[in-house]
Amino acid sequence: MEPHSAHPWLTMKDLPESERPRERLIQHGPGVLSTAELLAILLRTGRRGENALHLAHRVLQACGGLAGLARTPTHELARIPGVGLAKAAQIHAALELGRRVAAATPGERPQIRSAHDAYLLLADMADLEQETLRVLLLDTRGRVLAAPTIYVGNVNTTLVRPAEIFREAIRRNAVSMILAHNHPSGDPTPSPEDIALTRDLVAAGQLLGIRVLDHLIIGRGQYTSLREHGVAFPTA
Known part of the structure; x- marks a missing residue:
């Protein structure tokens, strides 16, 4: 559940601890988080007037979902307002780690x-x-x-x-x-x-x-x- 995602001006610190993506992951594990919440953890911060969770939703929408995000070149991803090269590089590093884990696991x-x-x-x-x-x-x-x-x-x-x-x-x-x-x-x-x-x-x-x-x-x-x-x- 992401009840505050419609209010981008709320900072992550303004959210109850039970609704912050990072704290939810620590408490319950990554499997219970939505794709947007996982992406928000990678992004870490949003921009003025927009928290990381709202930015994550916007990035996924701009890219056409997770599969589209994986196909979006780093420099193109960086051009999305609020992302930039550093965050785009972090996202692609995480995606590449996922690919390598998949390639290294025979059953998957x-x-x-x-x-x-x-x-x-x-x-x-x-x-x-x-x-x-x-x-x-x-x-x-x-x-x-x-x-x-x-x-x-x-x-x-x-x-x-x-x-x-x-x-x-x-x-x-x-x-x-x-x-x-x-x-x-x-x-x-x-x-x-x-x-x-x-x-x-x-x-x-x-x-x-x-x-x-x-x-x-x-x-x-x-x-x-x-x-x-x-x-x-x-x-x-």
């Missing part, structure tokens, strides 16, 4: 059924200032075993070595993988170098028995799946 590993599923896990790459290559390593059921960063810098065939990528896949006993890298420009259009790299890695995967399922180019708020666009992957 996220399952990838489509390019969009993969994009949801990797959308935060759009915020990176340098080109970065990450790989989703998958088990036989398409569950994520790990999502290591393989390379940071100019991603092309002359600098990225297939051995570095497949070494991680072999070490994790992965049967397949999805490549992903960002374009800091925000435009997810694949370059000729992206296509050439993908072809090389698909061929290497065929030799090693580890399927390369897709290569996503992550832009700002959008992505390109090379497989869905019929680029660099065998048609048969």
Whole structure:
């Protein structure tokens, strides 16, 4: 229950102790808190005339809920009045910890059924200032075993070595993988170098028995799946 959320001018100290999100978490555990209350704890403070709980509601509404919040790039989130870069970074750090816990827990590993599923896990790459290559390593059921960063810098065939990528896949006993890298420009259009790299890695995967399922180019708020666009992957 959040009876005072409609009164943004009330500070968190003005609320009864039993209704303050942090005190409720300490007393009853995080499971009883609403998403807005958990977010308010991360935000810690609101702004003049608006407490942290009301700000949390407004952030969730602006982003379209928790899933939308996870997809919102850090700099875009920071532009919401009352948030700023420091709070946006705290929110994304918490979301990333949640992703890593999920990936590290065998019974609860996220399952990838489509390019969009993969994009949801990797959308935060759009915020990176340098080109970065990450790989989703998958088990036989398409569950994520790990999502290591393989390379940071100019991603092309002359600098990225297939051995570095497949070494991680072999070490994790992965049967397949999805490549992903960002374009800091925000435009997810694949370059000729992206296509050439993908072809090389698909061929290497065929030799090693580890399927390369897709290569996503992550832009700002959008992505390109090379497989869905019929680029660099065998048609048969």
